[in-house]
Amino acid sequence: MSVSKVIVFGAHGKIGQHVIKLLSKLDYKTTAVVRNDEQASTIQKLADNSSNVSSTNLTIDEASVKDLSGSIKGNDAVILTVGSAGKNLLQVDLDGVVKTFEASVEANVKRLILISAIHAENREFGEKSQIRDYYIAKHYADRILIDEFSNKLDYTIIKPTHLTDDPSTGKIDIIxxxxxxxxxxxxxDVAKVLVEILNLKETYGKSYNIKNGSHDIDNPSTYEA
Structure with a gap:
């Protein structure tokens, strides 16, 4: 089944806002998960008041699995771009994300795309980072997704390198x-990757460390292992 209805967690974040802009211009029904009405208003402006984009108020750290499942149900895919900017790593980046895995299974929505961090799979890499606690949260969220949900979710983990607000290049390399x-x-460009792979089955069950490079984001061969 192809993806046509998407729910975006972290929609008001810096990557999430780009995702919403892209989805609003395409033929997707999109639900943006936001924390409050002010953020919902921002989302509508980003989407040029598109009738294909709606919002739901929910805080991932406070929501139960049942709450999350209720918001996910009826969609075809989940995009997780959530992050606490280091303020609530256990509650948001780890537990909130894992609760969303559980909720997706409960809602019978298999397609899930998760934003993580460059080389989060490598514990030693994270130990050398100045944001070690952040890497610990990302490492274990990714690991739980792979170890516990590989038979339940058609997941893809996208691990971008150092993020910038530079203009889009439309090109990446897989590290x-x-x-x-x-x-x-x-x-x-990270947002473009998330949207591009929504219906790309070749990315199911895979993780990608990505940076700007020379391969077209919209070319399926870019994501071949």
Whole structure:
């Protein structure tokens, strides 16, 4: 079944806003999860008041699995771009994200795309980072998704390198090893990746470390392992 209805958690975040802009211009029915009415108003402006975009008020750290499941039900895919900017790592970046995995299964929505962090799979890489606690949260959220939900969710994990607000290039490279220069990537291009792979089955069950590069985001061969 192809994806036509999408729910975006973290829609008011810097990457999430770009995702909403892109989805509003395409033939997707989109639900933006926001914290309050003020954020909902921002979303409507970003979407040019598109009738294809609606909002629901929910805080992922306070919501129960049942609450989350109720918001997810009826959609075809979940995009998770949530992040607490280091303020609530356990409640949001780890527990809130894992609750959303559980809720997606409960709602019978299999397609899920998660934003993580460059080389989050490598504990030693995170230990050397100045934001070590952030990496710990990302590492274990990713690990739980892979270890506990691989048979229940058609997931893809996108792990962008250093984020910028530079204009979109439309091109990325997949970082294959720890010795490779991690470079940087624009938030707009990360959002383009999320939208581009929504219906790309070749990305199911895979994780990608990404940076701006020379491969077209809209070319399926870019994501071949």
């Amino acid at each position: 294959k090893n720890l010795n490779e220069d991690v470079g940087k990537i624009s938030r707009t």
